[in-house]
Amino acid sequence: MSSEVYDCIVIGSGIQGSCTAYQLAKNQQKTLLLEQFVLPHSRGSSHGQTRIIRKAYEENVYIQMMQESYELWAQLEEEAGVELYRRTGLLVMGPENSEGFSCLQATMQSHKIPRVVLEKQEFRQHIPNVNLTDGNGALIDTNAGVLYADRALRAVQRLFQSSEGVIKDGEKVIDITPGAVVTVTTGSGVYRGRSLVITAGPWANRLLTHTGLQLPLKVVKINVCYWKEKIPGTYSVSQRFPCFIQMEPKEGEYDIYGLPSNEYPGLMKVCYHMGSETEPDERDKQTDRGDIDILMRYITRCLPGLVPVPAVVETCMYTVTPDHHFVLDSHPTYGNIIIGAGFSGHGFKFGPIIGKVLSQLAMGQVPSHDLSPFGIRRFQSHARSSL
Numbered sequence: 001m002s003s004e005v006y007d008c009i010v011i012g013s014g015i016q017g018s019c020t021a022y023q024l025a026k027n028q029q030k031t032l033l034l035e036q037f038v039l040p041h042s043r044g045s046s047h048g049q050t051r052i053i054r055k056a057y058e059e060n061v062y063i064q065m066m067q068e069s070y071e072l073w074a075q076l077e078e079e080a081g082v083e084l085y086r087r088t089g090l091l092v093m094g095p096e097n098s099e100g101f102s103c104l105q106a107t108m109q110s111h112k113i114p115r116v117v118l119e120k121q122e123f124r125q126h127i128p129n130v131n132l133t134d135g136n137g138a139l140i141d142t143n144a145g146v147l148y149a150d151r152a153l154r155a156v157q158r159l160f161q162s163s164e165g166v167i168k169d170g171e172k173v174i175d176i177t178p179g180a181v182v183t184v185t186t187g188s189g190v191y192r193g194r195s196l197v198i199t200a201g202p203w204a205n206r207l208l209t210h211t212g213l214q215l216p217l218k219v220v221k222i223n224v225c226y227w228k229e230k231i232p233g234t235y236s237v238s239q240r241f242p243c244f245i246q247m248e249p250k251e252g253e254y255d256i257y258g259l260p261s262n263e264y265p266g267l268m269k270v271c272y273h274m275g276s277e278t279e280p281d282e283r284d285k286q287t288d289r290g291d292i293d294i295l296m297r298y299i300t301r302c303l304p305g306l307v308p309v310p311a312v313v314e315t316c317m318y319t320v321t322p323d324h325h326f327v328l329d330s331h332p333t334y335g336n337i338i339i340g341a342g343f344s345g346h347g348f349k350f351g352p353i354i355g356k357v358l359s360q361l362a363m364g365q366v367p368s369h370d371l372s373p374f375g376i377r378r379f380q381s382h383a384r385s386s387l
């Protein structure tokens with residue numbers, strides 16, 4: 001074991017761990033970022049070329065965090081000297097009288113989020129090649145767009161390293177011993193830190209076992225589907241086609257979302273916002289395609305310019321909490337162990353602000369956003385502690 005003691009060790013170099021490590025290093029904290037796989041990798045939740053960024057949320061807390069997150073993404077772009085965000089707008093469609101769609105409209109209005117409400121008659125003119133479902137309303141979050149995910153992750157990791165941060169990849173953490181100084185053991189070394197941040201995505205509960213805590217997290221495999229445009233370019237970024245979210249495509253179904261064709265010429269990414277449960281290391285054995293059937297029916301009905309059979313299917317994972325809200329909290333027993341988990345398929349856009357609040361917790365500071373909706377205590381009846 002080296003005699004060196006880090007101010008903080010961060011486990012997991014997905015977007016949340018990388019942003020947290022960067023914030024810590026920027027605050028002159030001697031920081032070690034540990035990653036089980038050799039970087040870059042595509043076995044977690046943060047890989048792939050694109051993610052949606054938006055302020056269109058039903059909950060005040062997410063809109064408030066996104067106000068700052070947009071600023072931090074712009075700052076990152078400047079620091080890294082690369083483009084990370086492209087404004088496309090986000091079309092939200094949903095049953096006009098549903099609680100979800102009404103609430104979204106009301107929250108956006110109360111925060112004065114720039115938006116355009118599309119009446120049925122103007123929909124076709126503004127959004128050609130999309131059939132609006134009967135009884136659905138539509139609005140556009142005008143400042144929403146696309147984040148270049150892989151590029152962003154690389155940029156944050158580079159910035160961390162140039163702020164004297166240390167990344168050790170290909171080092172899987174196999175043990176954690178809590179204490180005033182936390183000891184972290186990997187397959188090839190033993191490290192010590194005054195604080196520890198666990199941002200291990202789908203593997204969070206595996207690591208938390210070493211601290212006597214289990215959270216109610218469900219890991220699901222997402223089939224990331226790309227669909228061929230019948231006429232290339234129909235739904236493309238260059239035709240100014242927006243990202244979209246279809247709320248409640250059918251009663252009891254989860255949302256469907258899409259991004260304009262860009263990364264693979266002639267192919268548009270359209271996905272179902274849920275998947276089938278899996279073990280993170282066994283995800284390739286999960287072959288359920290029920291979500292793809294739902295997508296095929298939706299595309300036939302609403303996106304007639306796409307061939308309703310996926311041309312490319314990639315894999316990603318969500319780590320889902322029972323209420324689909326994040327976990328951003330200190331460990332209930334060990335105050336110097338900080339947990340960022342359960343991002344439930346919508347955490348990427350928050351990366352920089354999550355990095356900021358987790359780093360504040362790790363430095364013993366009061367976080368600059370109200371984290372009460374993200375506390376572990378809300379799972380009192382679910383969370384298992386063997387302590």
Ligand SMILES: Cc1cc2nc3c(=O)[nH]c(=O)nc-3n(C[C@H](O)[C@H](O)[C@H](O)COP(=O)(O)OP(=O)(O)OC[C@H]3O[C@@H](n4cnc5c(N)ncnc54)[C@H](O)[C@@H]3O)c2cc1C
Nearest residue numbers: 012014015016036044045046052173201316343347348349
């Ligand atoms: C298909 C898909 C589409 C999405 N779309 C959007 C979107 O449009 N907008 C949006 O905002 N969000 C979106 N998300 C969600 C977002 O991508 C995730 O919330 C986010 O990437 C989670 O990041 P993370 O850092 O928590 O997890 P991860 O990226 O999984 O990172 C965890 C890391 O921890 C490492 N690790 C785990 N265990 C160990 C160990 N023992 N030792 C060392 N390292 C370890 C893992 O290898 C991994 O690299 C989407 C997600 C998916 C899958």
Ligand SMILES: O=C(O)[C@@H]1CCCC=N1
Nearest residue numbers: 052245255257273345346
């Ligand atoms: O977070 C997002 O914006 C996307 C789209 C909606 C469902 C999940 N991810």
